[in-house]
Amino acid sequence: MAGGRGTRIGATDRPKVMFEVEGRPIIGWAIEPLLKLKKNGVIDRLITVVGFHGNQIIDYLGEKSEFVWQNEQLGTAHAVRCAENLIADEEGITIITNGDHALYSSDTYQKMLDEFGARNLTLGFAVVRSSNRFNDYGRVLRDQEGTVSGIVEVPEATEEQKKISERSINLYVADNKWLFKTLPQIKKSAVKGEYYINQIVEIAVKEKRKIDAIKIEDEDEALGINTREDRAETERILRSRL
Numbered sequence: 001m002a003g004g005r006g007t008r009i010g011a012t013d014r015p016k017v018m019f020e021v022e023g024r025p026i027i028g029w030a031i032e033p034l035l036k037l038k039k040n041g042v043i044d045r046l047i048t049v050v051g052f053h054g055n056q057i058i059d060y061l062g063e064k065s066e067f068v069w070q071n072e073q074l075g076t077a078h079a080v081r082c083a084e085n086l087i088a089d090e091e092g093i094t095i096i097t098n099g100d101h102a103l104y105s106s107d108t109y110q111k112m113l114d115e116f117g118a119r120n121l122t123l124g125f126a127v128v129r130s131s132n133r134f135n136d137y138g139r140v141l142r143d144q145e146g147t148v149s150g151i152v153e154v155p156e157a158t159e160e161q162k163k164i165s166e167r168s169i170n171l172y173v174a175d176n177k178w179l180f181k182t183l184p185q186i187k188k189s190a191v192k193g194e195y196y197i198n199q200i201v202e203i204a205v206k207e208k209r210k211i212d213a214i215k216i217e218d219e220d221e222a223l224g225i226n227t228r229e230d231r232a233e234t235e236r237i238l239r240s241r242l
Contacts, residue, residue, distance in 0.1 A: 001079045001189035002027055002099030003051030003070035015053045017099040018060065019231065022238045026225055027057055028240070035064060035097075042113065047086060048099065049079045056112045057099075075194030076170065077186045080179070096172040096197060100225045102234050103172075108221055115171045115214045122209040123178075123200060125151070126171035128216050128222045129215070136226070138198050139164040140213055148213055149205055151198035153158035155191045166213070168198060169222040178209070 006016025015028035020236045027048075039044045051055045051070040057068050068082045078097055087094065093116060095109060108126075127140055138151040139161050148172050151168045154160050179200070186199045204211045216222060 001049050001076060001096070002030075002057055003049045003054065003079050004073055004100075005052040006226075009231065010228070011052070013053070013062055015051070016225065018053070018056050019225070020240070021102055021225070021231055021235045022044070025060060026102050027061065027099050028157075028233075030097075030099050030209075031061065032062060032105065033104055033106035037109055041069075042097070042110065044099065045087070046085050049082050051079075063098075073188070073194075075192075075199035077183055077195035077199065078205075080197060081183050084180055084183075087176060090176050092176050094174055094176040094179055096170075096174065098170055098224055101169075101171075101221070101223070102225065103218075103221045103237060105218070105221065105222055108216055108218070111216075112171065112173045112214055113242055115212075118165070118187055121173075121212055122175045123204045123211040124173045124214050125168060125201060126169050126216050126222075127166050127213045128167045128169060128219050130167060130219060130222075131165045133219065134167045134169070134222055135151075137167040137169060137222075138165040140168055142166075148201065148211060150202040152196060153189070153192075153196055156189065167222070168213075168225070169216065171216075172197065172200070 005011050009016050046065040048065040048067050049070050050074045051069055051073055070079050070082045130156045136154050138153045141150045144151050182200050182203050182237045220237050225234055
């Protein structure tokens with residue numbers, strides 16, 4: 001998903017994912033581990049959802065990806081639905097990921113796919129536990145038995161829910177046919193007027209589908225770039241890796 005503008009980072013003449021970190025656009029870092037998996041035959045298609053100044057992304061990535069347009073930025077669930085005509089009827093697993101995450105590794109994506117298969121899931125989603133980072137990330141809701149019951153986005157969370165340390169990082173693996181049958185059921189957020197992809201978790205729970213949270217070991221990988229501070233922190237981490 002790379003259709004967003006990037007208001008908080010000050011994007012005006014280019015999309016957020018075309019801002020550079022360590023000499024390369026964010027989207028270049030983000031797509032690298034997926035290209036590695038494609039080269040290794042693990043995944044067979046890459047589709048990038050573009051919107052604000054999307055032609056810049058298309059020109060940069062070229063033949064590395066297929067593209068669909070999100071002409072109105074109506075949220076993450078709406079972004080995924082933009083790929084409906086390309087893959088809605090396909091058998092298999094779909095990975096949903098953000099174009100502004102420059103730190104994911106191919107090992108993390110592989111772990112998501114492996115866990116999905118090993119647990120025989122319909123839906124898996126990545127989480128980290130942190131009490132002082134990722135404060136704008138959705139909180140994972142669990143019932144008294146510890147079973148996942150949903151994800152609540154911060155604008156809609158209560159003060160008590162905001163204290164939850166288990167955070168969803170907006171990375172999903174889902175049965176593809178189930179995913180595209182489910183997306184039309186998502187309702188617009190009363191707070192922000194957008195369609196949030198996290199609602200598929202609650203729908204899956206109601207349908208008694210097999211779902212689970214998959215913990216990401218390297219907390220840094222969860223860092224998406226929304227602000228200049230996020231960008232600076234990502235550059236620091238990339239430098240230490242390199």
